[in-house]
Amino acid sequence: MAAPSDDAADDKTSGVREVKSAARTLELLELLASRQNRPARLRELTEALGVPRSSLYALLRTLTKHGWVRTDASGTMYGIGIRALLVGTSYLDTDPHLRIVKPVLDGLGEKLDETFHFGRLDGFDVVYLATRESGQYLRPYSRVGRRLPAYCTALGKALLAERTGADLDRHVPAELAASTPHTITGRDALDADLERTRERGHAVDVEENSLGLHCFGFALRYAAEGHPPRDAISCSVPVARLTPDREREIVEAMREARAQIERSAPPLTEDSWL
DSSP states (O other): OOOHHHHHHHHHHHOOOOOOHHHHHHHHHHHHHHHTOOOEHHHHHHHHHHHHHHHHHHHHHHHTTSSSEEEEESOEEEEEOOOHHHHHHHHHOOOOOOHHHHHHHHHHHHHSEEEEEEEEEEETTTEEEEEEEEEEOOSOOOOOOOOEEGEEEEEEHHHHHHOOOHHHHHHSSOOOSSSSOOOOOHHHHHHHHHHHHHHHTSSSEEEESSSSEEEEEEEEEEHHHHHHHOOEEEEEGGGGGGGHHHHHHHHHHHHHHHHHHHHHHHOBOOOOOO
């Protein structure tokens, strides 16, 4: 399950009473979405959410009727429904920064033929909003809409490095689970890595999230003064063909791309929708 979003965290300290039935519905949808192409049985969902079987079954039936959940012919396996796609695409269609960033990613892809991403920090995770795939290899699935831990991705670490103190702590889980043998799993080591990121000016992920990939992440500083960045761009390159000269070429191109985006993007303020 994903960590609470920034807005959800704010609600917990604002005195707003949570509506239990709405929260349960959202938890169910997020759980189904996180399973991707692995449908779940009622028993699995009941155990994961700690909800009575009868209550959860009624909720599943309602969501299935309205297209938010889909089921197989036997009616015993459940997955995320097509209505969720409509909500997700609406978010992307109305994002004021995506329309500026995407052409820049396309330009980077044409110039360097590597894979480039645009993501946003949300709780403990970074959410992928756009990807420009390399023509040299094809991923079997789209990363758009997927969540990955911020602490072990170049996108996420670029954004974590923009934060300190309590603001950093709220985006780092107590336990840093290993995605690969190279993942940083200690908080002191992560803090040291973030300090190196601040000195370097960009984040580096060397097989920390995906084996065989070396990634570079750059925070996009178009937020209003006093508000740390929530968006970043990154480049993923197979370790086997990354040379020092190629690394310099990529880093320079990414710095230029960041500057281009920051010049064009509307500033984020407290009133901006994220």
